[in-house]
Amino acid sequence: MKRLLILTTALGALAVPASADVNLLSWGGAYGNSHLEAYVKPFQAETGIKVNMADADNPATPIKAMVEAGNITTDVASVEYADAVRLCDEGLLETIDPAILTVAEDGTAIEDDFIDGAITDCFVATDVYSxxxxxxxxxxxxxxxxxxxxxxxxxxxxxxxxxxxxxxxxxxxxxxxxxxxxxxxxxxxxxxxxxxxxxxxxxxxxxxxxxxxxxxxxxxxxxxxxxxxxxxxxxxxxxxxxxxxxxxxxxxxxxxYEMEGWIVPKGAPNLEEALKFITWTTAPAPQARAAEFISYGPPRRSAAALVGNIEGSDVPMGPNLPTTAENLTNALGSNxxxxxxxxxxxxxxxxxxxxx
Missing domain, CATH: 3.40.190.10 (Periplasmic binding protein-like II)
Structure with a gap:
């Protein structure tokens, strides 16, 4: 966490008033709850930045509509990988500089810690689902x-x-x-x-x-x-x-299996707060914590080793993750x-x- 504080301090462009909000669009259900418990609540407690969370059946659809209409009410959204690339190609998303992301505790570089494809111009992966x-x-x-x-x-x-x-x-x-x-x-x-x-x-x-x-x-x-x-x-x-x-x-x-992750719609009203949220939530510890609430594998190698038991139990979560080696037998990666x-x-x- 000291490393995160140093990073965010160094990124003067990300300094925002404590009263600023982040408007987050997620998927609801058990997946949305993993975002709430592992990301939203602890982020709010640590930063003082309020997160207003809403749900959609597929957040990519309203994101496209709101940007094209010029009425953007979301700062960060969770979308599927292919949707993120398509929206980015259409010029509907902000770019996300990988330099804002938190390095692993052992100093492993961002590009080596995230699995292949987990970071694109406009997307940072949060989980691998199937x-x-x-x-x-x-x-x-x-x-x-x-x-x-x-x-x-x-x-x-x-x-x-x-x-x-x-x-x-x-x-x-x-x-x-x-x-x-x-x-x-x-x-x-x-x-x-x-x-x-x-x-x-x-x-x-x-x-x-x-x-x-x-x-x-x-x-x-x-x-x-x-x-x-x-x-x-x-x-x-x-x-x-x-x-x-x-x-x-x-x-x-x-x-x-496929990845899911954060995007920022073009013209997001609270861009700086959105980037702070992405920095915090894609650090190894929060990603591992999210995997304890729902069985989606972290896209960071350093986070995978931190995943503990299923929330509220003494049962290891590892065997329930799509990224566990034995579960990948005869698996197909979405193209x-x-x-x-x-x-x-x-x-x-x-x-x-x-x-x-």
Whole structure:
């Protein structure tokens, strides 16, 4: 913390009145709670800067709208990696100088401590999350789902499914369920044949799928018995299983992982305060603390070693993180370049497919 104080003192441009606020846009639910407990409350206590926190189903959407309208009410937002790059390319975000970030306790340079790709011109990663197959253990007395193919097997594993309403994640998952190796998925999706194959696989469960839009929906659908299996954010399922004692299990085989992190909309009313918030929250200790509330892995190597037990328990969090080595077997990293290039066209096709 001494190092942080020295850093922020040196950055005279970041000096702001104690009464200044930071307007933060997060995702709500268990993920938003991890931001509140690990970042917002301790940041406020230490700096005296108030943080006003709001939620959105996907913060990238209102950020784009408010900047284009010239009515910016958010200073910092949490968004998915591909959305951050796209918004940055469109000139809708402020740049973030990596020099403001806090170095590791052992002096490891920022560029070496953060995992590859975790810092871009307009983005600093806060966590690594994944989309995973999850199921209600009480619904399957004998054989248990264990592969992506099982998600699509309505005969062996009956019941409705729930998947995110959109092309991203679903097309990749469908191809892996159809036998495509993770390292071949994106090469195949760049071809018309690969896209057709993915949609053909989705066709097999289309009539038995409920499409979710907010991350809190899949665990609720499982809890209400409306579905027996979900393709959902791992942290949401983890929170329901460990925090609410729901009989939900995660299958790591076929997980698709991606980073999420902070952006600052162009013209943010409290730019200096926003950068202070980013500096503080992306230090190793706060990132490790956030991972104790929800099972998203820290993008900093120095933070990973600091992650302790699941909040309020004596159970180590490590085995529940997508970045733990054994959980990465047969995993797929979401391809940023692919989705920046193909998001619009594939979502247009997905929406047409869904309506047909």
């Amino acid at each position: 989309m995973v197959l999850a199921y209600d253990d009480s619904k399957f007395a004998d054989a248990k789902p264990s592969t992506p193919a099982d998600f699509f097997d309505l005969a062996a594993f009956p019941g409705k499914r729930t998947m995110r309403k959109g092309a991203k994640f679903n097309l990749e998952f469908a191809l892996m369920a159809d036998g495509v190796a993770p390292d071949e998925v994106y090469d195949l999706l760049t071809t018309p044949e690969g896209v057709d194959r993915a949609f053909a696989k989705l066709d097999t469960i289309k009539n038995d799928t409920i499409w979710w839009e907010a991350g809190a929906q899949p665990p609720q659908l499982l809890a209400d018995g409306e579905v027996t299996m979900a393709y959902a954010f791992n942290g949401r399922i983890f929170n329901a299983a460990h925090g609410e004692n729901k009989p939900f299990k995660i299958v790591w085989d076929g997980q698709i 940023l370049e692919f989705w920046v290039d193909h998001d619009a066209e594939l979502n247009e096709r997905f929406n047409s497919w869904l309506a047909s």
